Structures are given as C-alpha cells and as structure tokens.
Amino acid sequence: MTLAAQVARQLAARARWRPLEIVFWLAALASIFLLPSRHLILTEIAILGLFALSLDLILGYAGILSLGHAAFFGLGAYAAGLLAKYGLVGEPVLALFAAGLGAAALGFVTSFLLLRGSDLTRLMVTLGIALILREIANRYDWLTGGADGLQGIVIGPVLGAFAFDIAGHVAYVYSLSVLFLAFLAARRLMNSPFGLSLRAIKGNSLRASAIGIGVDARLVAIYTIAAGYAGIAGALLTQTTQFASLDVFSFERSADVLLVLILGGTGYLYGGLIGAVVFKLVQDALIDVTAQYWQFWIGLVLVLIVLGGERVKRLAAAAGGRIARLVGRRPKLDAKAP
Amino acid sequence: MLTILFDGIAYGMLLFVLACGLAVTLGLMNFVNLAHGAFAMAGGYVTVVLVNRLGVPFLAALPLAFLASFVLGALMERTLYVHVYAKSHLEQVLFTIGLVFMSVAAVDYVMGSQQQFVGLPAALQGRYDVLGVGIGKYRLLIIVICGALTAALQLILVGTRFGTRLRAAVDDRRVARGLGINVDAVFAVTFAVGSGLAGLGGALGAEILGLDPIFPLKFLIYFLIVVTVGGTSSITGPFLASLLLGIADVAGKYYVPKLGAFVIYTIMIAVLIWRPQGLFGRVTAR
Amino acid sequence: MPDLLSIEGLRAGYGEAVVLANVSLTIAEGSAIALLGRNGMGKTTLIDSVIGVTRRFGGTIRLAGRDITPLRPDRRAHAGIGWVPQERNIFRSLTVEENLTAVARPGAWTVPRIYQLFPRLAERRRNLGDRFSGGEQQMLAIGRALVLNPKILLLDEPLEGLAPILVEELLGALRRVFREGVSAIIVEQNARKVLDATDRAAIMERGAIVHEGPSRALAADRQLLETHLGVAGKSQGRRAPLP
Numbered sequence: 001m002t003l004a005a006q007v008a009r010q011l012a013a014r015a016r017w018r019p020l021e022i023v024f025w026l027a028a029l030a031s032i033f034l035l036p037s038r039h040l041i042l043t044e045i046a047i048l049g050l051f052a053l054s055l056d057l058i059l060g061y062a063g064i065l066s067l068g069h070a071a072f073f074g075l076g077a078y079a080a081g082l083l084a085k086y087g088l089v090g091e092p093v094l095a096l097f098a099a100g101l102g103a104a105a106l107g108f109v110t111s112f113l114l115l116r117g118s119d120l121t122r123l124m125v126t127l128g129i130a131l132i133l134r135e136i137a138n139r140y141d142w143l144t145g146g147a148d149g150l151q152g153i154v155i156g157p158v159l160g161a162f163a164f165d166i167a168g169h170v171a172y173v174y175s176l177s178v179l180f181l182a183f184l185a186a187r188r189l190m191n192s193p194f195g196l197s198l199r200a201i202k203g204n205s206l207r208a209s210a211i212g213i214g215v216d217a218r219l220v221a222i223y224t225i226a227a228g229y230a231g232i233a234g235a236l237l238t239q240t241t242q243f244a245s246l247d248v249f250s251f252e253r254s255a256d257v258l259l260v261l262i263l264g265g266t267g268y269l270y271g272g273l274i275g276a277v278v279f280k281l282v283q284d285a286l287i288d289v290t291a292q293y294w295q296f297w298i299g300l301v302l303v304l305i306v307l308g309g310e311r312v313k314r315l316a317a318a319a320g321g322r323i324a325r326l327v328g329r330r331p332k333l334d335a336k337a338p
Numbered sequence: 339m340l341t342i343l344f345d346g347i348a349y350g351m352l353l354f355v356l357a358c359g360l361a362v363t364l365g366l367m368n369f370v371n372l373a374h375g376a377f378a379m380a381g382g383y384v385t386v387v388l389v390n391r392l393g394v395p396f397l398a399a400l401p402l403a404f405l406a407s408f409v410l411g412a413l414m415e416r417t418l419y420v421h422v423y424a425k426s427h428l429e430q431v432l433f434t435i436g437l438v439f440m441s442v443a444a445v446d447y448v449m450g451s452q453q454q455f456v457g458l459p460a461a462l463q464g465r466y467d468v469l470g471v472g473i474g475k476y477r478l479l480i481i482v483i484c485g486a487l488t489a490a491l492q493l494i495l496v497g498t499r500f501g502t503r504l505r506a507a508v509d510d511r512r513v514a515r516g517l518g519i520n521v522d523a524v525f526a527v528t529f530a531v532g533s534g535l536a537g538l539g540g541a542l543g544a545e546i547l548g549l550d551p552i553f554p555l556k557f558l559i560y561f562l563i564v565v566t567v568g569g570t571s572s573i574t575g576p577f578l579a580s581l582l583l584g585i586a587d588v589a590g591k592y593y594v595p596k597l598g599a600f601v602i603y604t605i606m607i608a609v610l611i612w613r614p615q616g617l618f619g620r621v622t623a624r
Numbered sequence: 625m626p627d628l629l630s631i632e633g634l635r636a637g638y639g640e641a642v643v644l645a646n647v648s649l650t651i652a653e654g655s656a657i658a659l660l661g662r663n664g665m666g667k668t669t670l671i672d673s674v675i676g677v678t679r680r681f682g683g684t685i686r687l688a689g690r691d692i693t694p695l696r697p698d699r700r701a702h703a704g705i706g707w708v709p710q711e712r713n714i715f716r717s718l719t720v721e722e723n724l725t726a727v728a729r730p731g732a733w734t735v736p737r738i739y740q741l742f743p744r745l746a747e748r749r750r751n752l753g754d755r756f757s758g759g760e761q762q763m764l765a766i767g768r769a770l771v772l773n774p775k776i777l778l779l780d781e782p783l784e785g786l787a788p789i790l791v792e793e794l795l796g797a798l799r800r801v802f803r804e805g806v807s808a809i810i811v812e813q814n815a816r817k818v819l820d821a822t823d824r825a826a827i828m829e830r831g832a833i834v835h836e837g838p839s840r841a842l843a844a845d846r847q848l849l850e851t852h853l854g855v856a857g858k859s860q861g862r863r864a865p866l867p
Binding site for chain 3: 501502504506509510511513514515516517518519520571572
C-alpha cells in the first residue's frame with residue numbers, strides 16, 4: 001500500500017462516526033421534543049457550546065492560550081445586533097453569516113499578533129484585544145448604546161418563515177441547528193490533513209516546521225476560523241435574546257468559556273459541548289442557592305481541577321491502560337485530561 | 339501640566355509597589371500569577387476595616403496591611419501555589435483565575451459590593467501650592483513611601499547575599515539549584531514579600547484607585563502591562579514601565595478623555611509585538 | 625583508598641526516556657577520573673543524575689558512604705558535589721565576584737584563592753559574567769564550583785571549544801586543584817586531552833560503562849581507544865554548541 005493510501009485510510013478511520021457520537025446528537029434532537037419547557041436554558045447551552053467549541057479549535061488543536069476569546073463573541077453579538085437594529089440585514093441566517101465573517105476578519109488580522117511570543121505574550125495580546133473592543137463599544141455609545149447595551153433590536157423570522165416565539169422554541173431549534181452544522185464542519189476539518197498538521201504543530205512546532213508544515217499559515221487559518229465560530233455564537237446570543245451589552249466582551253466571559261472547555265476536555269471537539277451542558281446545569285442549580293456568589297464556586301472548581309488534575313489524569317491513564325489491555329490494543333493518548 | 343506629571347508619578351510609583359512582586363514571581367518561576375491583585379485587595383480591605391471600624395490611625399494601619407498580605411501570601415504559597423509551579427501555563431492561568439473569582443465573591447459576600455473609602459487623617463488631605471504647582475499631600479506621601487520602598491528593594495537586591503542568590507536563581511533556576519541555592523525557599527520569601535508589598539500598595543491605593551471586590555480584575559491588566567513592558571530581568575524595568583504607565587494614564591485621561599484606556603492597551607500590544615521580552619528587558623536567548 | 629562516590633545500578637533519563645540503562649561506577653577519594661565516550665552516549669546524563677536534575681528510575685548514588693539519591697539538587701551540592709555544567713551557565717546578571725559569593729560555602733576554597741588560581745578573574749571581578757570569552761567563563765564556572773568546597777568536582781566537557789593554549793592553562797589549574805585532594809569526574813570526548821591529567825578513565829557507550837581502568841593503560845591501548853572512541857589520537861568532530 002502506498003503511503004498516500006495509508007494516510008487516507010487512517011484519516012477515514014478517524015472520521016468514522018462512533019456510536020456514542022450518534023447517541024449524543026440523537027439525544028440533542030430528542031431534547032427538542034422531550035424538554036419543551038427547558039428550551040430557554042437549552043438555547044444558552046447550545047450557544048455556550050458553540051463558543052467553547054471555537055475555543056477548542058485554537059486551544060485544543062493549536063495550543064494557543066487565549067484570555068480574550070470574548071472579543072470575537074462580542075464582535076459577533078454587536079454585529080448581529082446592529083445589522084438587525086438598523087435593518088441592514090433582516091434575515092437572521094444571513095446576519096449570522098455576516099457577523100461570523102466580521103469576527104473572522106478580526107481574527108485574521110489579530111492572528112498575526114500571536115504568531116511570535118510566549119504563552120504570556122499571547123495571553124496579554126488576546127486579553128488586550130478584548131479590552132480594546134469593549135472600550136470601543138463603550139465609547140461609541142451613539143451607535144452601541146454604551147453601558148446601557150444595545151436595545152430595541154427586532155429580529156426577523158428565520159429564513160423568512162419561522163418567527164421567534166416567547167417560549168424560545170424556534171430559538172432553540174435554530175441554535176441547535178447552527179451548532180450542529182458548525183460542529184459537522186469543524187469535525188470534517190479536524191479529521192482532514194489540515195487538522196492533523198495542527199496537532200503536529202501543537203505537539204512540537206519546531207519539528208512540524210522542520211518536516212515542512214507551514215506553521216504560521218495554519219495558525220492564522222485556524223485562528224480565523226475559530227474567531228468566526230465565536231462570532232456566530234455571539235450573534236446567536238443577540239438574536240435569541242434581542243439584546244447585546246458590554247458584558248459580551250468581559251474577561252469573565254473569556255474565563256468562563258475556558259472553564260467550560262476544561263470541564264469537558266480539550267482536543268476532541270465534544271469537550272466544549274459536554275462542558276457547556278455541565279456548566280449550565282450546575283449554574284442553574286446553584287444560582288437558586290447563591291445567585292450572587294456563583295463566581296466563588298466557579299473559582300473553586302477551577303482551583304480543584306488544577307490541583308486535582310494530576311490525580312484525575314493518573315486515574316484516567318490507569319483505567320485507560322487496563323481497558324486497553326483487556327481489549328488488547330495499545331492505549332491511546334488520553335485526550336480528555338486537561 | 340506639572341500637577342499632572344506629579345499625579346502621574348504618584349500613580350506610577352503606586353503601580354510599581356503593587357506589581358513588583360508579580361514581576362519577580364514571573365521572572366523567577368516563570369509562573370503566571372493572575373491572582374496577584376487579590377493580595378493587593380486584601381491589604382486594602384484590611385486597612386478599611388482597621389481604620390474605619392476599629393479606629394486604628396491610617397499610618398499605623400499601613401504596616402499591618404503589609405503584614406496581613408505577607409502572611410496570606412506565605413500561607414497560600416506554601417499550601418497551594420507550590421503544587422502548581424511545575425504545571426503548564428494553561429493550568430497556572432486556570433488556577434489563578436479561580437483564585438481571583440473566589441476572592442472577588444468572598445469579599446463581596448463579607449464586605450458588600452460597594453466601593454470602600456478609607457478615612458484619611460486631615461493632615462493628609464488638601465494640597466500644597468509650590469510655585470503654582472498643586473501638590474496633593476496624600477500623593478506626596480505615596481511618592482515618599484513608594485520611593486523609599488523602591489530604594490530599599492534595590493539595595494536588598496544588589497547589596498545582600500539573598501539578593502544575589504535571588505538574581506542568580508532568576509538567571510538560571512536549574513543551575514542555581516545544582517549549585518546549592520535553595521530556590522524554593524528563595525521563591526517562597528520573595529512571593530510573600532511581593533504579596534505584602536501588593537497589600538501595602540492596595541492600602542495606599544484604596545483612595546486613588548478605588549477599592550471594591552472586582553479590584554483584582556480591574557487592575558489585572560495594569561499589573562500585566564507593568565510586567566510585560568518592563569521585563570522581568572530586573573526591577574528597574576518594571577519601575578520605569580510603572581512610571582510611564584502612570585504618567586500616560588493620568589495624562590491620557592486628562593487630555594483625551596474620549597479615548598479612555600484605549601491608548602494604553604494599544605501601546606501595550608504594540609510593545610509586545612515589537613519587543614516581546616519587554617521594553618526594558620535584556621535581549622537574552624534562553 | 626576509601627570510596628568517595630559510588631554509583632550502583634543507576635537507571636535514569638529524562639521524562640519517559642531511559643538514557644542510562646545500568647551504570648555502576650566507583651571513584652576513590654582523591655582520584656580524578658576521565659569519563660570518555662562519543663557524543664550521545666550518556667555522559668552528561670550521568671553527570672546530571674549525580675547532580676539530581678534527571679529522572680531516576682532505579683539504583684543508588686552514595687557520597688562518602690551517604691545515600692544522596694533522595695536529596696534535592698541544592699542539598700546534594702551542600703553534601704559535597706561541585707558542578708561545572710556543560711554550557712557553563714554563568715549567572716549573566718551577576719558580576720564575577722557575585723557569581724562566586726552567591727554560592728560560596730565555608731571551607732578551604734575561598735574567593736581570594738579562586739583569584740589566585742585564575743588571576744584573570746581577579747582583574748574582572750566587577751564585570752558582568754556575560755561579557756566573557758569561553759575560556760574565562762569556564763574559569764569562572766570552575767571557580768564557582770570550587771567555592772562550594774565540594775568533595776568531588778563534576779566537570780562536564782570543560783575543554784570544549786577552547787583554544788589549545790587555554791586548554792593547557794585550564795588543565796594546569798585543574799592539576800593544581802587535584803593535587804590538593806579534590807576528586808573529580810571530567811567528561812570529555814577527546815581522550816588525548818585528559819588522559820594525562822587524570823589517574824583513571826571510564827568509557828561510556830549507549831548508556832553503560834564499557835571500560836574502566838588506569839588512564840595510563842588506556843592511553844597506551846590503541847585498540848581500545850579505536851574501538852570505543854573512533855580513530856585513536858586524532859581529534860574528532862566537535863559537537864556543535866547548543867544555541
């Protein structure tokens with residue numbers, strides 16, 4: 001067998017749908033019909049999941065540490081809001097694309113700032129960009145409403161046919177569909193040679209460039225795509241809530257999405273989605289008890305994840321090794337451990 | 339005009355005292371401590387409680403604020419931080435963000451979310467008028483205290499064996515260890531002192547910077563700017579960066595209030611792109 | 625003579641990689657041993673393992689009868705190990721004098737004695753170490769290890785990249801140090817340079833010691849040199865210094 005054929009077969013094997021994945025999406029589909037009263041929170045979960053998925057693309061696949069991913073989320077949110085408010089694009093799906101493109105454009109431009117430098121530099125640059133955007137949204141209050149937020153947004157019916165309803169049924173089906181399509185695209189991309197080369201870069205960028213992988217071009221590409229995804233997530237939030245505020249750019253949002261992704265695990269695409277489900281359900285449960293101090297528990301979880309991480313990882317590795325021995329296969333690298 | 343310069347210098351020196359501990363922890367252990375501001379906040383709140391509720395004189399409360407944050411820093415370092423040094427930057431970031439969130443919520447719970455003011459003695463209020471330049475008494479105090487601290491730090495760093503060992507450890511942690519320097523102990527002391535200084539800065543700065551539970555988040559970016567622009571190979575770098583930042587921020591808010599903090603963030607990103615090792619950091623191929 | 629350093633069944637490496645398979649080596653008190661071998665055979669890993677900066681998988685290291693394997697690197701240094709690292713690793717933001725005083729411990733080797741040994745360092749005691757030539761950095765690195773007043777010096781390729789005249793100067797200084805009873809391991813790729821400065825020699829190959837004996841005997845044994853170290857007597861291709 002030639003090398004090319006081997007690679008193609010390996011890629012195909014990676015791309016094959018596993019039963020668990022199908023179950024996951026069937027469950028998501030079922031939630032539309034089985035949990036009609038929970039559609040509001042399910043919508044939030046879908047949006048957060050998409051946002052975390054976009055962070056996974058850069059953190060889990062390219063190893064870029066970002067503390068300002070909310071920049072793109074916020075840009076998408078405001079773009080969708082402004083497009084609707086000023087009647088530029090009335091149809092939500094088109095507006096969604098426009099907002100995603102806008103965020104992707106910002107991602108493309110700013111990605112060049114991240115090619116050099118250490119983790120700390122990247123962290124600072126991403127944080128700085130989010131702060132700058134927030135500052136801009138705050139200053140140009142004649143356009144954005146400043147600290148009061150962007151109000152008076154009226155979103156037209158999806159595809160001109162399905163108007164948003166107060167119970168959020170349309171919003172959920174719409175958000176879930178967007179999430180699913182975005183996920184499909186990301187899955188395809190990550191199982192392509194491009195996705196594999198990203199993993200090589202994350203593993204060792206020096207070696208990757210030595211074997212002829214254009215590191216810079218790939219990082220720019222994935223960062224642009226991830227920014228577009230985050231923009232779409234932000235736009236979804238505006239469209240489903242008919243409101244956008246400065247809060248979309250906040251540091252807490254960037255930090256939260258990091259937590260969501262870490263909760264679910266990086267580098268296998270489902271981490272962001274699973275993390276979003278867990279995060280929102282726990283938040284929903286805790287918010288009744290301690291609404292105001294919810295942040296304390298987020299913080300505690302973060303600290304515990306890091307401090308207990310080694311132990312969890314070792315347990316997972318031990319369990320993985322045992323199962324692998326039982327099945328008689330070599331253990332795979334554990335992708336879930338943070 | 340000179341008043342703005344004066345205020346800017348006071349602000350900058352305050353930032354230096356707040357952030358210098360972060361510069362050392364970052365340089366020594368390559369550790370990203372985003373929770374540094376929480377120690378500053380602790381000092382600020384200790385002062386508020388001491389002065390406003392217990393009637394301790396302001397100047398007597400300052401050393402206590404240092405002490406409180408020093409002890410807090412030492413405890414946290416020995417119990418929690420030691421487990422995180424060897425971990426990846428991602429984990430360090432998650433861990434310290436977690437601490438920030440916890441401190442914000444905890445302070446909110448205990449003290450409430452409103453802004454706190456420290457009751458300054460009358461002698462520190464008002465301003466002198468020197469040749470037409472308004473000199474705020476309180477800002478003068480800040481400059482005197484922070485200036486003295488900076489000089490003392492420099493003396494310790496250059497003139498004592500501890501300082502020499504600290505610099506050796508920053509230069510090359512592995513070799514310093516192999517040659518008998520107990521880097522962990524050096525670091526623990528530095529961390530505690532840095533936290534204490536942040537606490538003192540928080541106490542002094544409560545009046546100027548505003549003190550509320552989100553203090554660690556609000557000023558995180560300022561601390562990081564000081565460290566990244568100033569570099570971590572000496573304390574002169576962060577000192578100059580703090581002064582520049584202080585003056586630029588005060589002047590910017592006075593002359594171009596429309597732009598707000600925009601200028602500073604942009605400059606920071608430009609510096610990071612232009613010289614990732616910091617404006618005053620030495621170019622070292624490590 | 626009693627054993628000063630004895631390494632028994634040492635297995636060590638970095639991360640998951642085992643570089644040293646099973647190393648045993650004994651150094652008598654007052655003896656200087658040349659540790660020879662081609663590039664990548666595990667010489668530096670062995671030195672690093674004695675310092676304590678590698679990962680140990682098994683075996684013990686004893687210094688003057690005391691098991692030092694559980695000790696951290698800084699404790700091992702206090703126990704009597706003086707390290708001269710491969711890249712010299714002068715503390716760049718410290719002056720020459722500070723480089724010495726930062727690590728000095730009480731004993732016969734004081735800072736003034738280092739200046740006697742290497743007068744060049746005395747002339748430049750207030751200069752920063754990073755402006756130095758390779759030879760001067762090497763002198764400083766050796767001086768820095770000596771002021772720890774170690775029982776044994778571990779010199780990792782101290783002659784690498786130095787001009788012949790400097791090699792002679794350094795070897796002369798080292799002989800004087802050895803005469804005062806300091807033991808040493810000198811790692812070197814080029815056997816010729818160090819065999820007449822040491823009294824014993826060991827050869828490493830693929831993470832194990834394959835020969836150990838008197839230096840003089842090895843210097844005369846062309847075949848042994850040929851087998852393990854390549855063309856006897858000729859200088860080999862130097863390892864490129866790390867960036």
